[in-house]
Amino acid sequence: MIDRAVSGHVQTDRGEWVTTAAAVELLGPDVTPAMIYDWVRRGLVSVAGRDGRRSVYRLDQLQAAELATRGRGRHRSTPSAPS
Numbered sequence: 001m002i003d004r005a006v007s008g009h010v011q012t013d014r015g016e017w018v019t020t021a022a023a024v025e026l027l028g029p030d031v032t033p034a035m036i037y038d039w040v041r042r043g044l045v046s047v048a049g050r051d052g053r054r055s056v057y058r059l060d061q062l063q064a065a066e067l068a069t070r071g072r073g074r075h076r077s078t079p080s081a082p083s
Helices: 020-027 033-042 059-069
Strands: 009-012 015-019 047-051 054-058
Touching: 015 020, 015 047, 015 059, 020 033, 020 054, 020 059, 033 059, 054 059
Parallel strands: none
Antiparallel strands: 009 015, 015 054, 047 054
16 A cells, blocks of 8 residues: 655655655755755665665655654763862
């Protein structure tokens, strides 16, 4: 069964598949296309297929990558002053 409720989002009995644009829409404002491309480059997410020229990803992999990288790079800890 295939359900295309959101453009770029396909749900099958084997999981949910999304394009970069649909992933950004579904995962919220903190996720950008550049972040998704970086996750692929770092091996956190793999391209599951193609929809024409667009890459398609498994939504569960994207959600896991977002959780694994949440908060990284946003806050820098400053060393405490010596006593």
